[in-house]
Amino acid sequence: MxxxxxxxxxxxxxxxxxxxxxxxxxxxxxxxxxxxxxxxxxxxxxxxxxxxxxxxxxxxxxxxxxxxxxxxxxxxxxxxxxxxxxxxxxxxxxxxxxxxxxxxxxxxxxxxxxxxxxxxxxxxxxxxxxxxxxxxxxxxxxxxxxxxxxxxxxxxxxxxxxxxxxxxxxxxxxxxxxxxxxDWIMHEPSHWHRYPQPCGSHQNRVNSVAISPDGSIAASGSDDETAILWSIETGELLRVLSDHSDRVYLVLFSPNGNVLASGSYDDTVRLWDVETGLCLRIVEVGNPFSEEVVFDQDQFHFTEIDDTSSLDCLRRRIGTYSRSSDDNGRSYCFDYDLNPACDWITLNGNNILCLPVFCGAWVSAVSGSAVVVGCVSGEIFIFRFDAKKLFKLPGFCS
Structure with a gap:
């Protein structure tokens, strides 16, 4: 007044x-x-x-x-x-x-x-x-x-x-x-070139990501017809696998991590030597929607998937979570929750890191405390987290 x-x-x-x-x-x-x-x-x-x-x-x-x-x-x-x-x-x-x-x-x-x-x-x-x-x-x-x-x-x-x-x-x-x-974010994306800044990027949408069994290497397959290998530790691009002539819809490591399988719309699955990047074998296949690549030990074969399956369901099913234990033997599981409203990286069901909508997150893979996310724009984000420090936070459910 x-x-x-x-x-x-x-x-x-x-x-x-x-x-x-x-x-x-x-x-x-x-x-x-x-x-x-x-x-x-x-x-x-x-x-x-x-x-x-x-x-x-x-x-x-x-x-x-x-x-x-x-x-x-x-x-x-x-x-x-x-x-x-x-x-x-x-x-x-x-x-x-x-x-x-x-x-x-x-x-x-x-x-x-x-x-x-x-x-x-x-x-x-x-x-x-x-x-x-x-x-x-x-x-x-x-x-x-x-x-x-x-x-x-x-x-x-x-x-x-x-x-x-x-x-x-x-x-x-x-x-x-x-x-x-x-400090519970042990590794965040580096080599920032543009907004948003990834560890690195493909030239088109990422359709599939995978992490090697020892958790040291990530692989990604994209609409740009390439598969790429990345270092989990540094985010560095290790090598580009570029012999496909159409979109790569699937990447998958063998159990020992020595071989990477990449499936493409060019109707082939290629097996790559992870260490050298050399193509070891080319297998002619049919419709990629009807068969799924599966490794049995270090031999791979195809298995039929039902008619209701789609590439979208398949990519979200492969390697989306991994259960591990910390130094005290406490079990933990990082996951990546894709939903229309807000995409979250979670730990034992607790939201810990939100990926903004503008990132266009599309596929994910998780191994131990490492989370790899591939985006519609072609970008790759690699994170590593410290579960032990997260569990110590007030209000955090372990």
């Missing part, structure tokens, strides 16, 4: 004060995992607010600080005129607290408003001649929330895993907060 009854200069002064106090309050209180959830897949609708909710006092500031900044119409007579210049209050806040602010908005179910706030902020700062660095930061902050909005809304703590991992290496927000990437 006081704000409505005061004069325009007084109103501007009060709004500016609201802005500065909002930033001050958030800088003091916002932090990673403010609700101490621990479990990385915790969803807002599953979260019980703590008895002493730290966001009660911060909710107004989180939602309205940018609006107050816009309405203050800072000028040379304003105490906070330097807020929007390089090194000012806004840049300092974003560099220190941006991810924690987004987490708070997600908990408050107002993350969409955050997108609008960053857009309004960008419209202000890009017109200022003394805010070049701040403008670049806000542009990257807007790109970050734009690409990861659905993930953040689904699970706030994925800000520190999925959103950071699946952001470009050059993104300023990723670089500012890269230390927040949890």
């Amino acid at each position: 006081r704000l409505l009854s005061c004069s325009p200069p007084e109103r501007k002064m009060l709004i500016t004060r609201f802005f500065s106090r909002s930033l001050e309050a958030m800088e003091k209180a916002l932090r990673a995992d403010i609700y101490l959830l621990g479990a990385p897949g915790s969803c807002p609708h599953q979260v019980e607010q703590p008895e002493k909710d730290p966001l009660i006092a911060l909710r107004y500031s989180c939602i309205y600080w940018v609006e107050h900044l816009c309405n203050s119409q800072l000028d040379s007579n304003t105490t906070y005129n330097d807020s929007l210049q390089d090194g000012g209050l806004v840049e300092t806040f974003l560099r220190k607290k941006y991810l924690y602010w987004l987490e708070a908005l997600s908990h408050c179910k107002t993350i969409q408003e955050g997108m609008g706030s960053i857009t309004r902020l960008l419209n202000i700062v890009k017109r200022r001649h003394n805010a070049t660095r701040l403008t670049s930061l806000v542009q990257d902050a807007r790109q970050f929330i734009n690409h990861h909005l659905l993930t953040i809304r689904e699970a706030p703590l994925q800000l520190y895993s999925s959103a950071l991992v699946f952001s470009p290496r050059e993104n300023l927000i990723r670089n500012l907060f890269k230390e927040e990437i949890p």
